[in-house]
Amino acid sequence: MKEYEFDAIVVGSGISGGWAAKELCEKGLKVIMLERGMNVEHVKDYPNAMKAPWEFPHRGTRTQQMIEDYPVLKRDYPLSEKNLEWWVNEKECPYTEVKRFDWFRGYHVGGRSLMWGKHSYRLSDFDFNANAEDGIATDWPIRYKEIAPWYDHVEKFAGISGNRDGLPQLPDGQYLPALPMTCVEKDVAARINQKFPNRNIVMGRVAHVTGPLEGRNQCQYRNKCSLGCPFGGYFSTQSSTLPAATKTGNLTLRPYSIVTQIMYDKDTKKATGVEVLDAETNQTYVYKAKVIFLNASTINSTWVLMNSATDVWEGGLGSSSGELGHNLMDHHLGIGVGGWVEGYEDKYYYGRRPGGFYLPRFRNLFGDKRDYLRGFGYQGGSGRESWQRDVPEYSIGAEFKESLTEPGRWTFGMGAFGEILPYHENKITLDKTKKDKWGLNVVAIDCELKENELKMRKDMLNDGLEMLEAAGVKDVRGRDGDGTPGRGIHEMGTARMGKDPKSSVLNKHNQVWDAKNIYVTDGSFMTSGGCQNPSLTYMAFTARAADHAFQELKKMNL
Numbered sequence: 001m002k003e004y005e006f007d008a009i010v011v012g013s014g015i016s017g018g019w020a021a022k023e024l025c026e027k028g029l030k031v032i033m034l035e036r037g038m039n040v041e042h043v044k045d046y047p048n049a050m051k052a053p054w055e056f057p058h059r060g061t062r063t064q065q066m067i068e069d070y071p072v073l074k075r076d077y078p079l080s081e082k083n084l085e086w087w088v089n090e091k092e093c094p095y096t097e098v099k100r101f102d103w104f105r106g107y108h109v110g111g112r113s114l115m116w117g118k119h120s121y122r123l124s125d126f127d128f129n130a131n132a133e134d135g136i137a138t139d140w141p142i143r144y145k146e147i148a149p150w151y152d153h154v155e156k157f158a159g160i161s162g163n164r165d166g167l168p169q170l171p172d173g174q175y176l177p178a179l180p181m182t183c184v185e186k187d188v189a190a191r192i193n194q195k196f197p198n199r200n201i202v203m204g205r206v207a208h209v210t211g212p213l214e215g216r217n218q219c220q221y222r223n224k225c226s227l228g229c230p231f232g233g234y235f236s237t238q239s240s241t242l243p244a245a246t247k248t249g250n251l252t253l254r255p256y257s258i259v260t261q262i263m264y265d266k267d268t269k270k271a272t273g274v275e276v277l278d279a280e281t282n283q284t285y286v287y288k289a290k291v292i293f294l295n296a297s298t299i300n301s302t303w304v305l306m307n308s309a310t311d312v313w314e315g316g317l318g319s320s321s322g323e324l325g326h327n328l329m330d331h332h333l334g335i336g337v338g339g340w341v342e343g344y345e346d347k348y349y350y351g352r353r354p355g356g357f358y359l360p361r362f363r364n365l366f367g368d369k370r371d372y373l374r375g376f377g378y379q380g381g382s383g384r385e386s387w388q389r390d391v392p393e394y395s396i397g398a399e400f401k402e403s404l405t406e407p408g409r410w411t412f413g414m415g416a417f418g419e420i421l422p423y424h425e426n427k428i429t430l431d432k433t434k435k436d437k438w439g440l441n442v443v444a445i446d447c448e449l450k451e452n453e454l455k456m457r458k459d460m461l462n463d464g465l466e467m468l469e470a471a472g473v474k475d476v477r478g479r480d481g482d483g484t485p486g487r488g489i490h491e492m493g494t495a496r497m498g499k500d501p502k503s504s505v506l507n508k509h510n511q512v513w514d515a516k517n518i519y520v521t522d523g524s525f526m527t528s529g530g531c532q533n534p535s536l537t538y539m540a541f542t543a544r545a546a547d548h549a550f551q552e553l554k555k556m557n558l
Contacts, residue, residue, distance in 0.1 A: 007553075008031045013237055014113050017111070019543055020293040021245040023543050024293070024549070024550070025244075027546070030252075031250055032289075033251060034254050035255045036279060040086075042230075046228030048082055048228075049228045051227075057081065060081060066079060066084065082226070083115065086106050086115060088105040088107050092437040094434065098444050099447060101447050103299065118208060118225070118354065119206055120206060121205055123537055127532075129143070138504055141504075147537075152173065154536065157240065160173060161177060161208050167200055169362075176209065182383070185356075185382050188201070202360070204357055207536075208354050215232065216231070217233060220233055223354065260307060263288075270558070271518050272288055282438065295520075295521060297523065299328075299491055301495065302524050323495075323505055325427050326493070327423065330491055331529065332449055333418070333488050334415075334484075335460045335464070337464035337467075338476070340475060341411070342472070342474055343410075344410050348384060356379060357380055372453075372456045378414040378417070384409070384411075412473050417488065419529050420449065422496070425446075430443065431444040509545055521545045
């Protein structure tokens with residue numbers, strides 16, 4: 001078995017893994033970044049980025065064969081022929097659903113940083129205090145003031161556009177100019193805010209370049225983000241952190257490298273390295289390092305820990321508290337409201353804006369008290385109906401075609417994102433009866449919405465309908481769709497942070513209590529989820545943990 005040695009190992013190359021590699025390389029450490037899937041090079045490996053819809057064999061849609069081959073991915077929007085190679089082959093990489101969980105995965109260099117929605121919001125002390133105040137789960141080991149400088153740090157480099165809106169539940173950050181609101185959004189937002197204090201529609205804060213940023217070009221408003229952006233208009237590992245890490249000369253990137261376990265020394269109580277299965281040759285390698293960053297994504301990072309040091313802990317490395325694999329969270333969604341807006345026929349907008357507005361949480365804040373805990377926010381937008389609209393006055397012929405050469409009515413809509421509490425019962429385990437293509441045990445996911453979320457969903461729908469009707473939106477309709485966990489693609493928890501090794505997997509610096517030279521900084525560390533998109537928080541905690549690891553290495557504590 002071949003062995004190789006580095007200063008640091010980073011497992012995973014997505015949003016948090018890219019940040020870990022960048023920060024550690026820039027501090028002078030020799031780093032190997034291990035990715036279980038194929039390599040994807042910036043620009044070169046975006047084959048569909050410049051294609052028009054008619055250049056795809058099936059106009060970019062899904063085929064019957066794809067529906068048969070991807071029984072999970074077909075459940076929502078990601079399944080199409082446009083970027084199918086960036087989604088996991090479900091036959092090679094199955095998982096067990098004890099209860100339905102829509103797990104949408106990307107196994108390749110860059111991971112889901114190539115396909116994410118780019119909404120980038122800070123958590124506030126309302127979120128960091130929530131578990132302690134509500135007396136559930138365990139308390140976060142830090143507060144907002146400790147992570148705020150790291151939010152600053154990552155926002156400046158990632159290129160987040162937005163406004164400083166002065167809302168306590170949505171802290172302001174370091175922003176490039178915000179994307180513009182449409183005239184309809186401005187007017188509807190003003191009406192809602194006038195009628196409902198503390199319900200503030202703001203422009204979404206998204207990881208799109210809208211001003212000068214070294215090494216990247218401004219967003220081109222093409223609406224082709226999930227195909228890879230050759231302009232570097234949005235933040236991804238390929239456009240941002242990987243070039244920075246590579247520039248140092250300290251990075252080694254190894255794709256097709258499945259980390260099967262972390263090697264652990266019982267005497268020193270430290271990790272010594274990782275075991276890697278080459279996904280192409282099935283050969284096994286060992287990579288050694290002083291420090292390991294685990295960033296394989298929430299469920300996969302916990303899977304690695306569960307497969308490690310089982311001779312010491314039956315439940316795997318980090319399981320001494322009994323919390324490893326538990327407290328799985330996502331955001332529940334599927335609820336939306338919309339209608340059309342009268343007037344503004346002489347108004348239009350420019351391009352295909354890559355983000356809409358955001359209405360931050362207002363429930364269970366500012367004196368409001370509901371019969372459930374936490375809250376929800378909305379994301380949405382407005383636009384003119386396109387040629388695809390139905391024109392009931394015509395059926396076919398010249399008049400029908402002529403009508404479609406003009407834009408239709410203005411529409412306005414938004415969808416809700418609600419917080420799921422960190423329930424111990426929502427968990428992942430190893431399914432030792434089922435194997436993947438490489439003969440490795442797969443995960444079993446047992447997760448569901450509970451009474452708190454079901455009560456919240458009633459407000460998510462009713463509040464949305466109430467606001468749009470009060471703002472003068474016409475023919476307002478709501479939908480209460482599928483709130484299945486996983487659908488938000490915001491998996492969190494399973495290796496949570498905490499103050500006490502008896503009730504958490506990680507300490508306040510993202511170190512595994514049972515092996516302090518292992519840092520876990522993807523979504524698995526989250527102690528609660530908030531209702532905001534979480535990726536910016538992963539970035540900030542990763543940069544903070546990398547700095548801590550470097551300082552500890554200098555002190556020879558790791």
